[in-house]
Amino acid sequence: MNTPKDLRYSAEHEWVKVEGEKVRVGITDFAQSELGDIVFVELPEVGDEITLDQPFGSVESVKTVSELYAPVSGKVVEINEELNDSPEFVNESPYEKAWMITVELTDSSEVEKLMTPEQYEEMIKE
16 A cells, blocks of 8 residues: 655545645545546536535546545645546556645645544554
8 A cells, every 4th residue: 555655644535745835635545446446536626615524526436436525625726637538547646647636725734634644554454
């Protein structure tokens, strides 16, 4: 299981990469492996506001549809358009090619409340 050390993690299996005043968000390697083959990704629009712990989109696999939960609050400033045509990137490259959205934070302290890689690895072991 790949858990990059430079990211923070939510209990809902989203990862967050801090990039200045913005964060990039996607789902973890663990989450994609549990879901199976991803066939569709639904994301918000640029300009939408997302709220901590509230759904902001979904991923559909051959097995199920899962909601994506916002690990932070803020304004969506970029979405990964490539996932429209290549949802399989979520399975192939969850941390590089399959980032989902970039968010301009409303409260940067929310990032500090997310799990460290070590805490996330402990959680998924249980």
